[in-house]
Amino acid sequence: MAVVLSLRWPGVTPAQYDTVRDAVRWEDEEPEGAVLHVAWFEGGSLHVIDVWNSQADFERFFSERLVSAIKEADIAGEPETEFSPLYRRFVASGISGAA
Secondary structure (H helix, E strand, O other): OOOOEEOOOOOOOOHHHHHHHHOOOOOOOOOOOOOEEEEEOOOOOEEEEEEOHHHHHHHHHHHHHHHHHHHOOOOOOOOOEEEOOOOOOOOOOOOOOOO
């Protein structure tokens, strides 16, 4: 079942996020089961909304690819995460790729 991941990670900076993104290269080497990733910074925290084909797909991506890059970026603490079943999604025509 597809899921929506809501994540908030206090203290993560844009530079740290970019370090992780560059190391993991998820935009070039798409993780299995990834559908959508949106990230922003507000109130001193990284915020992420993802859609995954399953929670297990995200957990595999996290353990196999993200953990080492997070350590390399010197990101401290743990994120606040919540998984919810996806009910419906809409993607506007002509939308693709990274911002």
